[in-house]
Amino acid sequence: MTRFRWTDEALASLRRDMNLGLSYAEIAANLGCTVNAVRVRSYKAGFSSRGRSAMLTAERNKGKPRPAALRRRLAAKARERWADPAFRDRVLPIILETNRKPARCRKISLAQDRLRGAAIPPEIAADYRFLLNNKGLPAREALAVLGLLPPSTTASKGA
Structure with missing residues (x-):
């Protein structure tokens, strides 16, 4: 096999493919070189990170149950x-x-309230969690059921 020449186009393709999250084997197949050549060149060019294979594996397994x-x-x-x-x-x-850090917990709670669109009083927090976890309602619908949001905000736009 002849030695692979790293041109500017090949380096640009290497960077693009790495940013897309392709494996070294897939990148090597695209470029027509060996997997080891891709590994070494990406390391020398500063494109690779130490946790690359773990990151790719985690991304591929996201949402899948562990064996x-x-x-x-x-x-x-x-x-x-x-x-x-x-x-x-x-x-x-x-x-x-x-x-024991109530100030931090309070900040987190306020941020969650902003994301949700409404604050949940402590006396109905258990009902809210029940609707989310056991009934499978989206957050906005659960808030509307509890009367914390007007029902019109949960209506779908397509209907």
Whole structure:
């Protein structure tokens, strides 16, 4: 096999394909060179990142359930970690400290209220969560059912 020459057009194609999220094998097939040539050139040109393969895998698996064997393995690792007293002593104070930051929680709550379009009073928050999680209503419809939004804002525009 002859040595592949990296022209400006080939580098532009490499960058474009990497930005599209194509794998090294797909890029190599497009350019007509080896996978290793693509890896090395993208590294030397500064196009690649260390977590590229993990990012691509995560993007492809987004929304897909994890295999049962993987779930069992991750659960076993978590149980093993939490069984270690040193881990618990290190992590629990951090978790407890983050729960004691009411100002931050209030900011998050206000931001969520702005996104939702209405504030949810604490006395009906459980009803709102029930409508979302158990009944599968969209947020705006759940707010309208609870009387926090006028029903006209939830009407679909196509109807």
